[in-house]
Amino acid sequence: MITLDPAILSRVAKPGRYTGNEWNSIIKDPSQVGITVALALPDVYEVGMSNLGLKILYQIINNRPDAAAERVYAPWVDMEAEMRRYHIPLFTLESKRPVQHCDIIGFSLQYELSYSNVLNMLDLSGIPLLAADREDKFPLVIGGGPCAFNPEPVAAFFDCFVIGEGEEVMEEVIETAADWKKAGKAGGRTALLKQLAGLKGIYVPSLYSVSYAADGTAAKAAVNCPEAKPVIAKRVIRDLNQVEFATRPVVPYLDIVHDRIMLELFRGCTRGCRFCQAGVIYRPVRERRPEILLQLAQELVDSTGYNEMSLTSLSSADYSCLHQLVQALIERFKEQGVSVSLPSLRIDSFSVQLAQEVQQVRKSGLTFAPEAGTQRLRDVINKGVTEENLMTAVGAAFGAGWSAVKLYFMIGLPTETDEDIEGIAALAYRVLDLYKTVKGRRGAKVTVSVSSFVPKPHTPFQWFGQNSPAELERKQQLLKSRLRDRNISFNWHDTRTSLLEGVFARGDRSLSQVILAAWQHGAKFDGWSEHFKSDVWLEAFRSAGLDPYFYAGRERKPDEIFPWEHITCGVDKTYLQEEYQRALAGAATGDCRRDDCRGCGVCPGLGVEVLDWGEQANG
Numbered sequence: 001m002i003t004l005d006p007a008i009l010s011r012v013a014k015p016g017r018y019t020g021n022e023w024n025s026i027i028k029d030p031s032q033v034g035i036t037v038a039l040a041l042p043d044v045y046e047v048g049m050s051n052l053g054l055k056i057l058y059q060i061i062n063n064r065p066d067a068a069a070e071r072v073y074a075p076w077v078d079m080e081a082e083m084r085r086y087h088i089p090l091f092t093l094e095s096k097r098p099v100q101h102c103d104i105i106g107f108s109l110q111y112e113l114s115y116s117n118v119l120n121m122l123d124l125s126g127i128p129l130l131a132a133d134r135e136d137k138f139p140l141v142i143g144g145g146p147c148a149f150n151p152e153p154v155a156a157f158f159d160c161f162v163i164g165e166g167e168e169v170m171e172e173v174i175e176t177a178a179d180w181k182k183a184g185k186a187g188g189r190t191a192l193l194k195q196l197a198g199l200k201g202i203y204v205p206s207l208y209s210v211s212y213a214a215d216g217t218a219a220k221a222a223v224n225c226p227e228a229k230p231v232i233a234k235r236v237i238r239d240l241n242q243v244e245f246a247t248r249p250v251v252p253y254l255d256i257v258h259d260r261i262m263l264e265l266f267r268g269c270t271r272g273c274r275f276c277q278a279g280v281i282y283r284p285v286r287e288r289r290p291e292i293l294l295q296l297a298q299e300l301v302d303s304t305g306y307n308e309m310s311l312t313s314l315s316s317a318d319y320s321c322l323h324q325l326v327q328a329l330i331e332r333f334k335e336q337g338v339s340v341s342l343p344s345l346r347i348d349s350f351s352v353q354l355a356q357e358v359q360q361v362r363k364s365g366l367t368f369a370p371e372a373g374t375q376r377l378r379d380v381i382n383k384g385v386t387e388e389n390l391m392t393a394v395g396a397a398f399g400a401g402w403s404a405v406k407l408y409f410m411i412g413l414p415t416e417t418d419e420d421i422e423g424i425a426a427l428a429y430r431v432l433d434l435y436k437t438v439k440g441r442r443g444a445k446v447t448v449s450v451s452s453f454v455p456k457p458h459t460p461f462q463w464f465g466q467n468s469p470a471e472l473e474r475k476q477q478l479l480k481s482r483l484r485d486r487n488i489s490f491n492w493h494d495t496r497t498s499l500l501e502g503v504f505a506r507g508d509r510s511l512s513q514v515i516l517a518a519w520q521h522g523a524k525f526d527g528w529s530e531h532f533k534s535d536v537w538l539e540a541f542r543s544a545g546l547d548p549y550f551y552a553g554r555e556r557k558p559d560e561i562f563p564w565e566h567i568t569c570g571v572d573k574t575y576l577q578e579e580y581q582r583a584l585a586g587a588a589t590g591d592c593r594r595d596d597c598r599g600c601g602v603c604p605g606l607g608v609e610v611l612d613w614g615e616q617a618n619g
């Protein structure tokens, strides 16, 4: 057990990040359990503590008498310097033991720019960075989360990946590892990895040999042992009502990103926005029953003491029993002063009415996401909203007393022209004017927030060549020049980090050497602008002889084999290809749970189905 010197804690910002002992944390004696798991998120405590997936796994694993789950996050740079100076290895927050002594370390990979932090955390733990260099005594290093749907750029650093939802498969991994340990680690690490490869949804990269075509594109990922499957299909929970939820989450002592109850209404989204990876990889929609949600909400209020509850999902306003649920939650918890919030609003007046109900006192700003500035481009991305929808919703919000509106857009989308960029500015001005029409005076504040589009694997836009940083900057400048009203503020993203995200999103195994070289030259916390070192990354590409444009900027040929082809989320490639063609033609595709099934392949392929309780109640 590591004892932290108070002198060290006094020298770092937010020492509460490292002390543990928070409300609801579970401290087990590691010697009394068969398997210890360090659940890791390669970012700072405040981000890591806000991850719902890890909260769920923490509870599921700790429910087992034979296992202990502990937490570990990336130490901030001040703490890392102290740890390196005093040779303190990376430790878990619960038992304060070195991560190296755990049996498993599971990283949740939410974002490509956290890859350098994975290496930093392994290094701080004293665990060899390359999976090939790890002996039996080292923990099994597992990756999961959305980035695991193309794990190839980080394949060299991980022993295996969990593809898809982790509730069931993590239990199977623990049982397999526990049996192997009990058997005296028979057959060594290779035997364990082969057994894991036999589990559904587990990908062991070392059991595949990747070859490349003469032009540098991926040619084949061939299995090199009988245990490995040619294609790894994601794990999916058929009915969320049947699995454990995080009803006793750890309550932190310091502010974290989502410092409130998170009540997950459903998984998946069938709206079919063509840029959205989550919308594809978490298909189909599976709702929790409203009565189960009420019960979970009660448990969460009782176990945490929070007075704010956020109804989370990819598109919470689409929950089929939302109105009844919100009413019931407000009614049940009004005495205790628990407020309910909806993080994502659909662009319609029904949403505004709901927002009004849930935010009866505080009229903070409302956020809408038209994503593109013109109807033509909104049709290309299949956003499914019109300018009229937006104006009706914003008008209702102004009428109900809101005056601040945030509008989210992307630039660099397929087929985009300068007219689409100018359309963003025009829309912002029309929103300002609308306030005057509704209220008879000026006074609205509009924030235009613009991110750069990054094509992601498993989406209809996975063939698209990403805009270069120079082109994105030109578009940002064009938009800036059109937004000249002091009531409009403009936020944009660093185009160089978008490039890196694009490279790793659709990259292959060759990129491991780039990530390693960049980390060796100081790359870490790349998602934090104050730490991002573009020159270090560009030099790492140069020294590896690799061109970032090849991965990010190149339009892929229709028949190109992708580096992630042996990993499937269940959606057919031909369906995605058709969707790309429909996008280029500006053709809309409807919501498959409210309209007809579009034949994406998920439901029959994975033996799951859309669960929509509102629809079932209405027959």
Ligand code: SF4
Residues within 6 Å of the ligand: 270, 283, 284, 285, 592, 593, 597, 598, 599, 600, 601, 602, 603, 604, 610
């Ligand atoms: S198979 Fe049909 S119903 Fe199921 S997610 Fe795909 S399009 Fe929707």
